[in-house]
Amino acid sequence: MLSLNIDLLANGLIMGSFYALMAIGLTLIFGLLQIVNFAHGEFYMVGAYAYTLAALKLGLPAWAGLPVAFAVGALVGWLTERTLMRPLYAGYRSWGPMKDEYAIVVTFALSLLLINLVDKVIGPYAVLGPGLVDVARIPLGPVMLTGQKLIATIIAFSTIIATALFIRYSLWGRQIRAVAQNRLGASLAGIDTTKASSIIFALSGALAALSGGLLAPIINTTPDVGSFPAIKSYVIVVLGGMGSIPGSIAASLILGVLESFGAVYISYDYRDAFGLVILIVVLLVRPQGLFGEKGREV
Amino acid sequence: MKVLEARGVTKSFGGLKAVDGVSFGVDYGELVGLIGPNGSGKTTLINILSGHLAADAGEILVDGKPMRGLTPLRASRGGIQRMFQLTRVFRRMPALDNLVTAGCALGMALDAAQARARELIEELQLARVATLDAGHLSGGQQKLLEFGCCFMAQPKIALLDEPFAAVHPTMKEIMAGFIRRRHAAGQTFLIVSHDMPVIVELAARTICMNAGEVLADGETRKVLVNPQVIEAYLGGEAA
Amino acid sequence: MRSALQQRLRSELRTSLVLLVLVAAVPILVRNDYWLGVLIVSMYFALLAGGWNLLAGYTGQFSLAPATFAMLGAYGTGLLAYHWHVSPWLTIPAGILVAMVVGMVLAGIVMRLRGPYLALTTLSFAEIMRIVIGNSYGFTRGDLGLSIPTLMNDRLAWYYVFLAAVVAMQFGLYALLRSRVGLYLMAIRDDEIGAASRGVNTVFWKTASFTLSSALSGLAGVLYAYFSSLVSPELGLLLQTGLVICMVFIGGIASLAGPVIGAFLVYLTSESLRAVGGVQLIVFALLVILIARFFRDGLWGLARRILERPAR
Ligand SMILES: Nc1ncnc2c1ncn2[C@@H]1O[C@H](COP(=O)(O)OP(=O)(O)OP(=O)(O)O)[C@@H](O)[C@H]1O
Ligand SMILES: [Mg+2]
Numbered sequence: 001m002l003s004l005n006i007d008l009l010a011n012g013l014i015m016g017s018f019y020a021l022m023a024i025g026l027t028l029i030f031g032l033l034q035i036v037n038f039a040h041g042e043f044y045m046v047g048a049y050a051y052t053l054a055a056l057k058l059g060l061p062a063w064a065g066l067p068v069a070f071a072v073g074a075l076v077g078w079l080t081e082r083t084l085m086r087p088l089y090a091g092y093r094s095w096g097p098m099k100d101e102y103a104i105v106v107t108f109a110l111s112l113l114l115i116n117l118v119d120k121v122i123g124p125y126a127v128l129g130p131g132l133v134d135v136a137r138i139p140l141g142p143v144m145l146t147g148q149k150l151i152a153t154i155i156a157f158s159t160i161i162a163t164a165l166f167i168r169y170s171l172w173g174r175q176i177r178a179v180a181q182n183r184l185g186a187s188l189a190g191i192d193t194t195k196a197s198s199i200i201f202a203l204s205g206a207l208a209a210l211s212g213g214l215l216a217p218i219i220n221t222t223p224d225v226g227s228f229p230a231i232k233s234y235v236i237v238v239l240g241g242m243g244s245i246p247g248s249i250a251a252s253l254i255l256g257v258l259e260s261f262g263a264v265y266i267s268y269d270y271r272d273a274f275g276l277v278i279l280i281v282v283l284l285v286r287p288q289g290l291f292g293e294k295g296r297e298v
Numbered sequence: 299m300k301v302l303e304a305r306g307v308t309k310s311f312g313g314l315k316a317v318d319g320v321s322f323g324v325d326y327g328e329l330v331g332l333i334g335p336n337g338s339g340k341t342t343l344i345n346i347l348s349g350h351l352a353a354d355a356g357e358i359l360v361d362g363k364p365m366r367g368l369t370p371l372r373a374s375r376g377g378i379q380r381m382f383q384l385t386r387v388f389r390r391m392p393a394l395d396n397l398v399t400a401g402c403a404l405g406m407a408l409d410a411a412q413a414r415a416r417e418l419i420e421e422l423q424l425a426r427v428a429t430l431d432a433g434h435l436s437g438g439q440q441k442l443l444e445f446g447c448c449f450m451a452q453p454k455i456a457l458l459d460e461p462f463a464a465v466h467p468t469m470k471e472i473m474a475g476f477i478r479r480r481h482a483a484g485q486t487f488l489i490v491s492h493d494m495p496v497i498v499e500l501a502a503r504t505i506c507m508n509a510g511e512v513l514a515d516g517e518t519r520k521v522l523v524n525p526q527v528i529e530a531y532l533g534g535e536a537a
Numbered sequence: 538m539r540s541a542l543q544q545r546l547r548s549e550l551r552t553s554l555v556l557l558v559l560v561a562a563v564p565i566l567v568r569n570d571y572w573l574g575v576l577i578v579s580m581y582f583a584l585l586a587g588g589w590n591l592l593a594g595y596t597g598q599f600s601l602a603p604a605t606f607a608m609l610g611a612y613g614t615g616l617l618a619y620h621w622h623v624s625p626w627l628t629i630p631a632g633i634l635v636a637m638v639v640g641m642v643l644a645g646i647v648m649r650l651r652g653p654y655l656a657l658t659t660l661s662f663a664e665i666m667r668i669v670i671g672n673s674y675g676f677t678r679g680d681l682g683l684s685i686p687t688l689m690n691d692r693l694a695w696y697y698v699f700l701a702a703v704v705a706m707q708f709g710l711y712a713l714l715r716s717r718v719g720l721y722l723m724a725i726r727d728d729e730i731g732a733a734s735r736g737v738n739t740v741f742w743k744t745a746s747f748t749l750s751s752a753l754s755g756l757a758g759v760l761y762a763y764f765s766s767l768v769s770p771e772l773g774l775l776l777q778t779g780l781v782i783c784m785v786f787i788g789g790i791a792s793l794a795g796p797v798i799g800a801f802l803v804y805l806t807s808e809s810l811r812a813v814g815g816v817q818l819i820v821f822a823l824l825v826i827l828i829a830r831f832f833r834d835g836l837w838g839l840a841r842r843i844l845e846r847p848a849r
Contacts, residue, residue, distance in 0.1 A: 036653040087830060098833070100652035104599055105786055105829045112779050113822035120815050227775065231664060234657050269672035276661035276668075283650060283658050298341075298350045298382065298730060348734065374736040386731035388724045390791070392541045399724045402717035403736035411717075412540060429541040433727075447735055 008260045010143040016256025017156040020249045021211040022229045023236035024163060025077075025204030031180040031243035032200050033088060035103035039080065040208055041230025042114040047073045047209025048221040049122060052129035062130040062217075066155070069213030070206045077205020080110065081198050089183065089197070111226070119223040129216030152214040159210060163203070164245060176200055180243070228272070235275035238282055300362060301326050301455045301486050302347060302378070307356035309342055316342040318510035319356070324455060329477070329487040331501030331518060333494075335530055339510040340490045341383050344457050347488075348380040349373035360454070375404065377454030379447075381461055383490075385440045389433030393443055394419055396432050401450040411450065418446050423472055438465045445473055455486040462493045474500065494522065506530065543715045549793035549837070550711045556797060557704055564693055573692050579804040580699035581607075581761050585777075586784045586796035587706050588753030594791035595714065596746040597726025601656050602643070603754050603781045605663040608773030610636040610755030612670060612677065615768030618685040625688055629759050636755025637748050644747035648740060651729070663773065671770040682769030685762065695764050702760060703797065706753060710793060713749075722746055780804075783821045786828055789837030798837060 026040045050072040051065035060068070084106050088099060133147040140150070167173035178186040179196040187193045211229065212221075219225065236255055240248030255275050263271040303323035309316050317339040324330050334340050345351040347358060349368035358365045360376055373380075388396050394415050401411030419428050422442050427435055432443060441461065448456050462470050477500060481487060491497050497504060497518065504518040508530040514521045521527055539547070563576060589603040613635030617623040623631075647658050670677050677683065689695060713719060721742045724732035733739045762768045771777075780803065788799020803821055810817035832839055 030653070034653065036657060038656075084826065084830070100656070101593075101599055101790075102829055102833075104601075104653070104656050105782060106826055108779060108782060109822045109825040109829070112776075112783075112818055113826070116815065116818040116822065120819065231661075234660070238654075238657060270668060273665045273668045276665045279661045280646065280658055280665075283654055284646060298345050350730070350734075370730065370733040371736065371738060374734055380734060382731070382734075386728050386734070388727035388731065390727050391720070391723050395540055395542050395720060395723075398540065399717075399720040399732075399737070400735040402720060403724075403732075403738075408717050 004264075005261075007143050008264060009257060010140075010145075012257030012260030013253055014145075014149060014153045014256070015260060016253035017153050017160070018211050018215060019229070019232050019236055019256055020160050020252035021156045021214070022208055023233040023240070023248045023252055024160065024245060025207045026233045026237050027240060027243060027245055027248040028167075028176075028180075028200050028204050030237055032176075032197060033085065033103070034243075035088070035100070036107070036234065036237070037080075037204070038104060038107040038230070039110040039114060040107075040204070040233055041226025041228070042111050043073050043076060043205045043208035043226070044212040044229045045118065045221070045223065045226035046076050046114065046205075047212030048129065048216040048219075048225060049118060049127075049212075050209065051213030051216045052127050052221055053122070055130045056127070062132050065129070065216075066210065066213050069209045073209020073212070074202040074206035076114075076209070077201040077203070078198055080205070081201035084110065085197065085201065086194075089193070115223045115226070122223070124223060126220035126222045128220055129213070131217040148217050152218070156211065156214060159207065160249060163207065164249075167245065172196075172199055231272075232275060235279045238279045299326055300324060301360065302488070303359040303362070304343070304347065305357050305359065307343070307346055307353045307358065309339075309346060309351060309353050315510045317346065317353070320507070320510070320512050321356075322505055322512060322515055323359075324486060324488055326486055327481075327484050328503065329481045329489070329501050331497040331504035332488060332490045332507065333492070333497060333504060334507035334513070338507040338530075340507055341459055342510075343507070344380060344459050344488075344490065347373075348378055348457055377452075378457065379449070379453035379455075380457040381441075381444050381448055381459055383459040383463070385437070385444050387432040387435070387440050387444050387447075390431055392429050393424060393432050393435060393439075394428040396443055397446055397450055400447040404451040406451065414450060418449065421476065422446050438469045441465055442469055442473065445476075449476075449480070452485070455488060458487065458489045460490050460492070462491055462496055470496070498522070542719070546711055546715050546719075546793055548841075549795075550707060552837075553707050553794040553797045554704070556794075556801070557700065557707070560801070561697075561700055564696060570692050573696050575805065575808045576801075577692075577696055577699050577764060578761075579801045580703050581757050581764075582781060582784055582804055583703050583797045583800035584699075584706060584757035584760075585754050585781045586788070586800045587703070587710060588750040588757070589781050590785050590790060590792075590796040591710060591722075591753070592746050592750035594785065594796075595719070595726060596722045596743065597729075598647075598743065598746065599652070599656055600643075600647075600659040600747075600750075601775070601778055602659045602663040602666075603750070604775075604777035605666050605773045606636045606640060606751040606754030607758030607761065607777075608670065608770065609639055609666065609751075610758030611762035611768045611772055612683075613755070614759045614762050615683040615685050616677070619683040619768075625763065629763075632759035632762070633752055633755040636758065637752045640751025640755075641744060641748045643751075644744040648743065660775070663775065663778065667770050667773045670773070677770075680770060682767050682771075684767050687766040688763045699760060699764075702756060707793065707797065714793065718742070718745075780821075783825050785835075786825050787821070787835055789835030789839075790833075792834070792837045792841075795835050795837040799835070802836075 022044060026037060029037050047069040051069040054060045054065040054068040055062050131148045132151050136146060138145050138147055138150055167176060175191045175196045176199060178191055179193045183193055236248050236251045239251035259271055259274055262274045300323040305321050307320045308318055320343060332340050346353045349370045349372060358368060388399065397415035397418055398411045401414055402408060419425050424439060424442060427439060432440060435443060445461055461473055474496060477487060501518050504521045505512055506514045506521055506527045513530055514524045514527050585603050585607055593599045610632040614628040614632030617628040617631055643662055647655050650658055671680050721737045724737050725739050725742060729739055758772060784799035784803045785796045787803055789795025807817040828835055
């Protein structure tokens with residue numbers, strides 16, 4: 001019984017670390033523009049395909065697929081910002097509620113576009129990426145892990161830490177935070193806000209794509225595979241306080257563990273609904289998110 | 299008889315006391331000016347009076363009756379009409395229909411509201427832009443439109459938050475003339491403004507706030523020469 | 538004297554009725570069951586699009602659950618018909634009622650939420666409903682769906698039933714929107730705090746809008762259930778909601794004519810492009826992005842701007 005629980009905890013934390021890698025990008029974008037990017041799951045999907053196809057079609061070694069996924073994700077994120085997000089900054093004030101509508105519709109349509117584009121170009125059938133390592137089972141105390149999971153988790157954790165450090169201490173990171181807090185003020189202070197936005201979207205795409213690459217050998221990749229990680233990310237962003245990075249990392253781990261236990265102790269069939277119920281409850285109790293602050297309205 | 303009364307109203311944001319133990323009343327037919335440096339709590343006070351914010355302490359009385367849990371809807375239906383410092387109009391609706399909406403929401407029939415809106419838009423000299431979506435009006439025109447919305451039905455009291463800010467003298471005169479005529483006919487007003495000449499001209503009584511507290515309350519001329527008021531306005535930043 | 542708004546609505550109603558008259562005449566020329574079916578499904582989407590437009594376009598509540606309410610309506614009907622063989626006279630109103638009641642409850646849940654928060658909550662709600670229905674094998678038969686007896690085997694009869702529903706919806710929405718209720722809804726859309734300050738009972742009218750919109754979706758779902766004699770969780774897929782949003786945006790959001798135009802245009806084109814091989818959704822997604830970026834009021838808005846250009 002105890003060993004089952006430890007196993008559940010470990011697997012929950014592992015899942016949570018992938019969720020965190022996914023959700024940080026969404027959090028960054030929310031912090032920047034107060035919009036939800038409904039194409040976020042497709043950044044993941046693009047990464048998963050990039051990783052898999054780099055190995056299967058280009059014959060690259062599996063580990064080389066990860067930087068490929070990262071780069072392709074960054075490119076897609078950057079293009080999204082260039083082509084779709086720019087109108088949101090111009091006349092930011094005059095948009096009013098149209099801003100939310102525009103952002104939802106455009107990112108929703110982008111998601112449709114990417115799914116169907118990939119479906120058309122690559123095909124609808126599922127592909128499984130090559131593993132990073134061949135080691136089948138590694139006992140870690142009472143917990144049994146596949147080599148792939150262990151290595152992917154290590155990479156995910158290091159990337160999360162690297163990203164957090166980057167945003168906290170690097171010059172770019174500081175500029176990003178300034179822009180997220182006050183776009184106008186940052187531009188008056190001489191920060192290139194457009195560049196900062198590009199970086200955020202590129203980073204957001206890259207991180208989601210990387211988690212796609214890491215999970216490609218574990219979860220079958222199909223054109224619509226992005227919907228599951230995307231929905232987890234929404235839950236996490238809400239739980240984590242809409243825009244807070246430490247908050248979303250904590251929320252990811254909590255969600256991972258919660259789902260892992262819930263699937264065993266509550267219901268396996270409805271496991272994907274737990275997070276969604278939590279999301280609704282959190283927004284009901286605190287419409288500004290669990291750790292968010294309410295701005296001045298009147 | 300007092301239309302509106304505040305008793306010891308207090309509101310803090312975090313550690314900041316935006317409104318601190320404010321008490322005053324407005325009689326029927328009065329026109330009261332509300333002045334004070336930026337950040338002195340005028341808008342916050344208006345927000346509490348109109349139900350947009352809940353006070354931490356103190357009470358609001360309308361017609362002598364204490365109001366518990368005042369909401370914007372109840373305030374509006376109870377005859378407390380307000381204008382916002384940052385203009386709020388219905389941007390994707392023609393200007394005229396903004397007025398009609400306000401009329402209908404306060405119980406007028408659609409036809410009656412439309413007729414009344416046409417009169418009002420004439421009086422405010424916005425007839426030229428009546429069919430334009432309100433979002434396409436100029437900033438000043440939007441202010442004037444929102445101003446008009448307060449007077450679709452006869453309000454008990456109109457709370458106007460900076461109606462003259464960033465408005466051209468011609469439009470300011472339209473608004474001031476409107477206020478003068480209504481006031482002469484018995485309408486009650488509470489007007490926030492940084493525009494001293496207009497306050498002197500319109501308001502017989504003025505309240506001055508500073509750092510959330512009422513600094514002075516009385517005849518406008520006397521309030522404006524009150525050394526504390528002068529200190530707050532001129533020395534506020536230096537202190 | 539009519540206001541600018543009422544004139545706008547009138548011309549929108551007229552345009553959509555012209556389109557629907559054309560649709561009514563189609564069976565004179567086309568007797569092909571396949572194409573009649575395609576048009577029926579277009580009308581199913583027109584009901585969803587019209588209902589969602591009331592909520593999103595006119596009330597500003599950008600829900601991501603229109604398809605979910607169709608699914609709920611269909612299951613309300615389907616479960617009664619499948620398990621207890623209840624008469625259609627009861628199952629049809631029951632299905633609509635289920636959608637309405639759930640819509641009302643959802644309105645209460647999201648009452649204080651706006652923008653992205655509202656979108657996320659309605660999306661979660663939609664997914665929860667689909668997961669629950671799709672996994673409750675014992676009661677709903679899960680992904681297999683419920684097969685129920687159809688009411689009529691005549692495709693043409695179904696064609697006119699759907700058409701009647703769409704026409705009724707257009708007249709109903711017209712009457713609603715040109716009254717003071719239309720003003721309240723638009724006021725809420727443009728500025729909720731402002732609306733309350735002017736005396737609009739925002740809680741009541743938002744709830745009403747949600748309820749009515751869900752009822753229209755529910756009606757669509759109920760009709761579709763009996764038409765296809767199959768009720769499955771696929772009705773509530775997010776993709777279906779995506780289609781509805783595409784239709785409304787392409788046709789023209791916040792107009793009476795736009796959603797109907799969009800529904801026919803998108804679905805008919807989509808069926809025609811099917812032969813070309815799965816490019817239809819790519820085309821629509823691109824179209825929606827272009828429309829959202831460059832002319833936000835869709836094809837109807839474009840047409841209106843051309844028509845209304847001052848003649849000289
Ligand atoms: N929602 C809020 N959250 C935090 N602080 C607030 C909020 N609303 C007001 N404040 C603070 O309360 C104080 C009073 O603000 P208020 O808007 O009432 O001032 P004001 O007298 O209307 O100023 P102005 O003349 O500039 O309009 C300010 O310091 C402001 O920062
Ligand atoms: Mg103020």
